Amino acid sequence: MKGTTVLFGSPRKSGNSESLAEAFLRGAGKKAGEIHRFHLAELKLSGCLDCRQCWTGGKPCVLNDSMQEIYAALKQSELILFVSPLYWYTWSAQIKPVMDRFLPFVAENADFSLKGKKSALFSTAGDTDPNCFDGLRFAYRASCRLLGLDSLHELLAPGIYLRGDIEGTEWLERAEQYGKNL
Numbered sequence: 001m002k003g004t005t006v007l008f009g010s011p012r013k014s015g016n017s018e019s020l021a022e023a024f025l026r027g028a029g030k031k032a033g034e035i036h037r038f039h040l041a042e043l044k045l046s047g048c049l050d051c052r053q054c055w056t057g058g059k060p061c062v063l064n065d066s067m068q069e070i071y072a073a074l075k076q077s078e079l080i081l082f083v084s085p086l087y088w089y090t091w092s093a094q095i096k097p098v099m100d101r102f103l104p105f106v107a108e109n110a111d112f113s114l115k116g117k118k119s120a121l122f123s124t125a126g127d128t129d130p131n132c133f134d135g136l137r138f139a140y141r142a143s144c145r146l147l148g149l150d151s152l153h154e155l156l157a158p159g160i161y162l163r164g165d166i167e168g169t170e171w172l173e174r175a176e177q178y179g180k181n182l
């Protein structure tokens with residue numbers, strides 16, 4: 001594996017969704033290649049301005065914020081991990097701007113895109129009904145289709161509400177096993 005970009009969408013450091021993704025990375029070991037971790041809540045990230053200036057000046061986006069580092073990591077990575085707690089049945093506000101800033105990758109004049117890269121989705125939710133992830137799952141799958149991402153896994157753990165609820169669950173074992181099988 002050339003490298004892995006990890007987009008942590010929770011404002012909670014060492015939270016449930018982060019633990020899930022870290023279990024996967026632990027399992028993957030060296031197979032993940034160089035790991036680029038982004039705790040999005042700590043970064044300066046604007047949403048897309050819809051200025052239609054993608055790729056002018058040789059960069060995916062004209063906005064000079066933390067997304068430039070994320071673009072560089074994505075270019076070098078073969079695998080992208082989307083890690084988000086379920087917030088109001090969808091992505092957290094911290095990861096949503098990153099999704100919006102993927103617009104350059106569907107532009108006709110793109111210098112590079114995410115096409116052919118692999119991805120996985122990790123999420124946790126307080127709700128015990130597994131269907132609570134329907135909205136997030138739909139958004140993720142449709143985005144993968146549009147971006148040409150090859151999705152390997154969706155690890156969506158319901159009934160995980162308080163910090164630490166994920167510890168000791170079979171979800172961490174499953175995530176680690178998926179990592180080992182990478």
Ligand SMILES: Cc1cc2nc3c(=O)[nH]c(=O)nc-3n(C[C@H](O)[C@H](O)[C@H](O)COP(=O)(O)O)c2cc1C
Pocket residue numbers: 010011012014015016017018084085086087088089090124125126127128132160161162163
């Ligand atoms: C603003 C906010 C919105 C949330 N919305 C949902 C929701 O729609 N459905 C749900 O089941 N849990 C919801 N939750 C609970 C979180 O998804 C849950 O606590 C999750 O495990 C947190 O993961 P983290 O520790 O990685 O941040 C919400 C929590 C917050 C703070």
